[in-house]
Amino acid sequence: MKKNTIKITIGIIGALKKELMFLYKHIHFYKKIVIYNKEFHIGKINEIKVILIQSGVGKVLASTTCTILLQIYKIDFIVNIGTAGSLSTQLKPGAIILPNSTCYHDINLTAFGYDLGQIKGFPKKFLVNNYLTKFIEICLLKLRICYYKGLIISGDSFVDKQSYKKRLKKCFPKAIAVDMESTAIAQVCYQFNKPFLTIKVISDFSNNNSVLDFKKFICLENKTFLKIIQYLLKYLYIK
Numbered sequence: 001m002k003k004n005t006i007k008i009t010i011g012i013i014g015a016l017k018k019e020l021m022f023l024y025k026h027i028h029f030y031k032k033i034v035i036y037n038k039e040f041h042i043g044k045i046n047e048i049k050v051i052l053i054q055s056g057v058g059k060v061l062a063s064t065t066c067t068i069l070l071q072i073y074k075i076d077f078i079v080n081i082g083t084a085g086s087l088s089t090q091l092k093p094g095a096i097i098l099p100n101s102t103c104y105h106d107i108n109l110t111a112f113g114y115d116l117g118q119i120k121g122f123p124k125k126f127l128v129n130n131y132l133t134k135f136i137e138i139c140l141l142k143l144r145i146c147y148y149k150g151l152i153i154s155g156d157s158f159v160d161k162q163s164y165k166k167r168l169k170k171c172f173p174k175a176i177a178v179d180m181e182s183t184a185i186a187q188v189c190y191q192f193n194k195p196f197l198t199i200k201v202i203s204d205f206s207n208n209n210s211v212l213d214f215k216k217f218i219c220l221e222n223k224t225f226l227k228i229i230q231y232l233l234k235y236l237y238i239k
Contacts, residue, residue, distance in 0.1 A: 008076040008236065009049040011069045012229070015057050015181050019082040022226045023052055036068055046233040051075070055181060058156050059104075062181035066188040077132060077195035080185045081225055083214070084152060084177040085159050085206035087169055091176060093217040095202040096145055096224065098133055099152035101125040102183045102198065105168055105175075106155035116171055117153065119187070125151070126186035129195035136197060139231045145224065150176035152200065154183035160210040168206075178206055199228060 014020040020041075027043030027050065034040070041052040051073055055065035069075060084097065091097065103117040103125045110116055115124045133149075140147050153175045159165055168178060182198045189196035201224065204213035 007049075009051065009074060010233070011066075011073070011075040011078045012050055012052050013055050013062070013066060013069070013078060013080050013181075013185060014052075014082045015055050015062065016082065017054050019225075020052050020054055022223070023050075023229060026226065026230070027052070035072060038065060038068060040069075040073075046230060046236075048233040048236055050233070055185075058180050059154065059184035063184040063188050066185045070188065070192045070194060075194060077129065077197065078185060078189050079229075080182050080196070080198040081229075082179065082181065082200060083203035084179040084182075084200040085165075085204050085210060086176075086202045087153075087165065087172075087178055087206060088148075088150075088176045091148060091202045093202050093204060093213060094224075096140070096147040096228075097152065097177055097200045097202065098136060098140075098147050098149050099128055099177070099182065099198050099200065100130075100133060100149050101127050102152045102154060102186050103172075104155060104183050105153040105172060105178065106157065122187065122190065126183060126190055126196070128186070129197055132195055132197040135235070136199065136228070136232055139228060139235055143227055143231055145228065148176060150174065152177045152179060152182055152198070154179050154181060156180060158210070158214075159206040160208065162207045165206040177202065199225070201225065 030043040055062045204210040
């Protein structure tokens with residue numbers, strides 16, 4: 001039987017090198033290109049072309065990295081992977097989340113009639129691509145990996161105070177996690193009309209112990225993410 005010759009290119013963005021290291025080792029036909037001081041790691045995983053790139057921490061670096069990626073390469077969809085802080089009592093370090101929507105927690109234009117976290121000219125929340133979400137859910141179910149869905153909020157502050165966490169929960173009661181990049185990437189994908197998917201692992205409880213927990217649990221996602229991404233790309237290829 002002739003093999004499927006599906007031709008798609010997936011951009012995978014992570015804030016930290018540790019969040020991508022496990023994938024670097026599994027790229028075939030690998031090459032590295034430096035553009036605007038950003039390293040683009042290009043190759044194939046399970047016959048699907050992937051471009052891995054470390055954005056750096058925060059909204060500006062995340063958005064500029066995603067913009068460069070989408071302007072230079074023909075990307076079919078973007079996957080944002082990495083860590084997030086828990087805003088739910090159900091979510092402990094190591095828990096996998098599939099956010100179905102995302103918004104900023106540090107933007108406030110309510111004086112002009114916008115929702116908290118909303119930017120003028122953009123929706124109240126950026127929705128994660130529904131088709132890709134269902135696709136990755138199938139992969140997680142087949143891998144027997146438990147996951148959680150919900151709203152993730154983003155801002156340029158690492159949440160390391162219980163009082164800060166309580167304030168976020170009060171302002172965004174439906175939020176299950178907080179990070180520093182996903183909404184910025186989602187906004188760029190919205191502007192470019194590109195499908196967006198984010199997969200996060202909980203690294204800390206967003207409280208006074210967050211820094212220690214983050215350092216302790218940041219590598220928890222490596223093996224799990226590797227399984228998820230490999231299975232996702234394998235499933236895409238055989239489809």
